[in-house]
Amino acid sequence: MNYIWELIIEAERKGIRREHIQFSPAEYFSPYMELSMESLNPRTLEQRIEINPYYRFHELLGDLFDPNMAEDFELRHTLFDIVIHFLGELDLNSGLTKRDFYIRFVTRDLDEGAYGPSIQQRFEGLCKREKEVIAENLLKLHETGEAVYCLTRAARSLFPGVIVCSREDKDELLFFMNRKETEEHRMKLELLKELFAPLWCDIVVFWNGCVGMIGEEQTMVMGDTVLY
Template identity: 50%
Template sequence: MNYIWDLIIKSERAGIAKRDISFAVAEVYSPYMELSLESLNARTAERRVELNPYYRFDHIFDGMFDINNDEDVELREQLFDILIHFLADIDLTQGLNKREFYIRFALRDLENGAYGDKVMRSIGLFGREERDMIALNLLRLYETGEAVYLLKDTMRKVFKRSTIYANCEEKDELLVYVGQEETEEARAKVGLIMDIFLPVRFHVEFYWNRHFGILGLEDTMRQDGIAMY
C-alpha cells in the first residue's frame, strides 16, 4: 500500500468513509514512497495518514511546506488535506471506462433515493463489492429486461446458498430458498433485491433455513428439516 488511491480503496472496504480520513505532511518520509506508514507491510487503513507530497506532486506543493515558513501553518495544513482528497478522487477515476462510470451513477441513484426510501435505507447494509454488483445488474436489467435471471444472479451473489425455483405452469410464482437464518438485516437485503428485480406479476414464497421437500433430492427430504409448501 503506497499510493493514496490504494489507501482509499482499502479504507472503503473496511467501512471507513473518505471524509473520515485526514492527510498530513510527514515529518519523516522516504523519497521513494508516497505514504509514510509505521509499517511498510500495512494492510489495514488508518484515519490519519502522513505522506510525502513531493513523491508525485512536487509541482503542486513545492515551497508550500518550507521549514523556514512558519506563517499560517493551520491554514496550509487544512488546504493540504483538501487538495489530497481532491487528488485521491482523480486517482480513483483514472482508468475507469464508460461502463464503470455508469455503475457509479446507478449506485448514486440507489443511495440518493431515486428508487424509493426503502431501497435508499437498505443499500448501506451491503458491502462495497455487493453494492457495485447490484448497480451493475441494475444496468443489465435496463439493457436486457431479464429480470428473473438477474434476480437469481443477485440473490446467489449475496446469499451464497440461495436457490430460486420458478413455478409458471399454473401461476407466476417464485419459491425463494435463502439458505440462512431469518434476521432483520437479511430481510432488508432480500427486500431491496426484490424491490429492484422482481417482476410485478410474480408472487413470491420465502424459505429461510428450511427447504421445502423435493422428491429425489435427499438434502431436501431430511426429517424435521422440511418446510411445507
C-alpha cells in the same frame, strides 16, 4: 498499502468517511514510499495520515514544503490536506470505465430516493459492495429487460449459497436461503423483490428448510427437507 487510493478504499471498507481523514506532510519518510506508515499492512487505520509529498507530486508540492520556508505553517498544512484529498479522488476515478460511471449514477438515484422512499430506506442499510451489486444488476435490467435473471444474479451475490428455482407448472420462484431468517436478511430480500421481481411472478422463500430436489445435494439433507 503505498498509494493514496489504496488508503481511501481501505478506509471506506472499514467505515471511515473520506472527510474524516486528514493528510499531512511527513517529517521523516522513505523516498520509495508515498504513505509514511509504521506498517504497510495495518490492522487499524489512523485518521491522520502522513504523506511523502515528493514521491509522485514533487512538481506540484515541492515548493509548498521547501524546508527553508517557515512562514504560514498552518495555512500550508491545510492546503496540503485539501490538495491530497483532491488527488486521491483523481486516483480513484482514473481507472473507471463508462459503465462504472453508469453504476455510480444508478447508486446515486437509489440513495436519493428516485425509486421511492421504501426502496431508499432499505438501500441505505446496505454496505458499499452490496449497493454496487444492486446498482449493477438494476442497470443490466434496464439494458436487457431480463428481470428473473437479474433478480437471481443479485440474490446469489447478496446471499452466497442461495438456490433459486422456478416451477414450470406455476409462475413461481422458489428461494432456498440456506441461512436463518433475520431482520437484515429479510430487508435485503424485500429490496430485491421490490426492484426486480416481475409482477406475474410469485416468490416463495424457505429460510430454514427446503424442498428436496434431485441433483441438488444441499436440498437432500435428511431431517431438513420440507413438504411443498
